[in-house]
Amino acid sequence: MEASIQTSTAVAMAEGIRLVDVERTLGGKPVLRGVDLRVPLHGRVGIVGRSGTGKSTLLSLVAGLDSPNGGTIGVGGATAAGERLARCVLMPQRDCLLPWRTALDNAALALENHGFARREARAAAAELFTRVGLAGSERLRPSQLSGGMRQRVAFVRTLLTGKGVLLLDEPFGALDAITRAELHEWLRDTLAAEPRTVLLVTHDVEEALLLCDTVAVLTEGRVAATIDVDVPRDGPRREVVTSPGFAELRERALEAIE
């Protein structure tokens, strides 16, 4: 890479996520052993890998819920855990909806935390509810919602923080294939309308290749490969997925995981 390009991207990247030689040991076991990773502002990077390779640990670290044993993590240029926490929102693997709150009140949590009155928070959440096809289920409790609906509520809750950096931990993991494809579509549209910096953890290579600009393969606590997704993905899903370029990328990613 040429020097001039490198400096200009470095400036832009200062606004996104930047991990340099990040190490994390949990219970005496090294989970992350020197991870280098960059997500440019409004870029989307997917992290794939087998379970137990430290994908969720990585997200917790970026989110500011945990601190590394070595290396630095910057989010929007800030490296302190508290500042990262303020800049990122983490959507955990489980939807973590509060059973004692209605769907709408669950979605409004972040706004209530920001000091909005319950009525205002609800009004803002209700607007997003109609946009994601949750209209009519505002007053249902989480136990009365389907898996796909629960996940949508969790997404609305995440988006309503208004934060620029989304850390998504297997957000579609527990869903059936059809709901999953539906939500992929929805997330792509949402991010197109309102760009955000995204770090997406998934075990599904295809999902990462469909949704992200770059896919990083995490193996044994290190980034084993970075794959730029440079194939067109505008057509119907079936065509994209079966195109030779896409298939080749998938092969490369799967090989790196092995």
Place this chain on the structure above:
Amino acid sequence: MRRWWPPLALLAVAVGLWELVVRAEHVQDYLFPTPVEVARSLWDDRGLLTSATAVTVREILLGYLLAVGVGLALAVVLHWSAALRRALLPILVLSQTVPTVVLAPVLAILLGFGIGPKLVVVAIVCFFPIVVNAVDGLRSTDPELVRMMRTLDASRLSIFRRVEVPGALPSIFSGARIAATYAAVGAVFGEWSGSSSGLGFVMLQAQPELATARIFAALLVLSVLALALYALVSLAERVLVPWNREVTTE
């Protein structure tokens, strides 16, 4: 409703047997009255029992509310301060080895013969399960929910209000239900150590008169009171913790 039939049937059989055995063996009624005699006493002494019940109900309710108030407040303090929890919780457990029956007369000396010492005895008896269950409930909050709240910029207080307290409610209520069954016993202990009214006092008076049936009648009323308080707390739980029921019936 169906689940009430087996215990009711068993109770009916036991009462029937009691009546039959006492009659067959010609036991003196002052030694051991039959259920029919207890029922008769319940009717004959209804004036005495009603006024005594009013006194005891007041002691039970106020003492129980005192226990709930102090117990929950203490649980919150113990939850917020790990240092206090480590210091106080063992002492609390240790305090449970002191028999309340022994404490009651001391309290009567300290606080006089009014309603005060009775409330304190009821509160002491009820207090422990409330504190322990509330502390456990608050501490067993799902850490994932706390992480979720932190990434949504929740303050410590917001996490407490919106996650920890509602999550602890089922546990708090199970403590409150256990305590509800103790309250009536506490009130009787209190009355035995110095009083001039209440169901415990009625029992105390009936003893030298050998009015054993009246003792049983007072006992029966006490059981009903304890059961009523238990039902009241269960009802409050159904109203305040509806999501818990929804999940279990799923």
